[in-house]
């Protein structure tokens with residue numbers, strides 16, 4: 001069985017409010033991800049802020065779990081309730097993720113986990129105090145996205161170790177890397193943007209409009 005853990009328990013500090021409940025194309029941001037996985041996966045968990053759990057209504061079969069202080073804490077809460085041998089972790093803050101990506105990333109083969117990611121298109125500079133130190137070779141640099149999939153037991157082991165060490169990372173793959181497990185990459189999409197700041201919402205709206213019209217060419 002595969003479990004999907006949808007993360008929606010953030011505070012939206014950079015956005016200015018809990019962005020998961022903000023409307024995007026007529027429905028709250030978290031619902032975009034939920035609708036992508038319903039009917040495709042047996043075990044779906046939606047991680048929510050404790051104070052919102054009661055009032056947020058979800059389709060039958062979807063389990064609501066209370067989140068933690070940081071993203072990583074929320075993932076661990078989800079993991080402790082998940083039933084699948086494989087777990088897919090997804091940020092509801094990425095509402096444009098293609099439904100097919102969720103299935104693609106689960107095919108782990110001989111990896112302990114897989115991420116979706118896109119190769120860097122920009123020239124990368126290391127900067128200190130507004131001064132350029134050097135240009136970083138971008139040929140091996142990929143930008144990490146979600147969904148990401150893992151063998152549940154392995155991810156749980158890594159989360160426990162990280163908690164004991166007080167180590168926090170911005171994605172789950174970083175924990176597997178730290179403890180010596182193998183992480184593979186599936187090509188994601190430049191359309192799968194993350195809503196972090198208010199302006200990201202306008203970009204997401206524009207992209208969604210384009211997707212609805214069936215035209216995915218770059219603007």
Ligand SMILES: Nc1ccn([C@@H]2O[C@H](COP(=O)(O)OP(=O)(O)OP(=O)(O)O)[C@@H](O)[C@H]2O)c(=O)n1
Pocket residue numbers: 007008009010011012013014015019020047067068069070071072073074075090091092093094195196
């Ligand atoms: N304690 C947390 C923090 C984050 N998330 C989720 O993890 C995803 C990525 O996090 P981020 O974009 O950082 O969201 P926020 O934590 O809400 O934003 P900020 O860091 O600006 O406060 C989001 O879907 C968010 O809801 C979560 O479930 N629990």
Ligand SMILES: C[C@](O)(CO)[C@H](O)COP(=O)(O)O
Pocket residue numbers: 091143144145146170171172194196
């Ligand atoms: C997991 C993630 O979506 C990958 O890009 C991201 O790391 C979330 O955290 P961030 O701090 O907003 O980058």
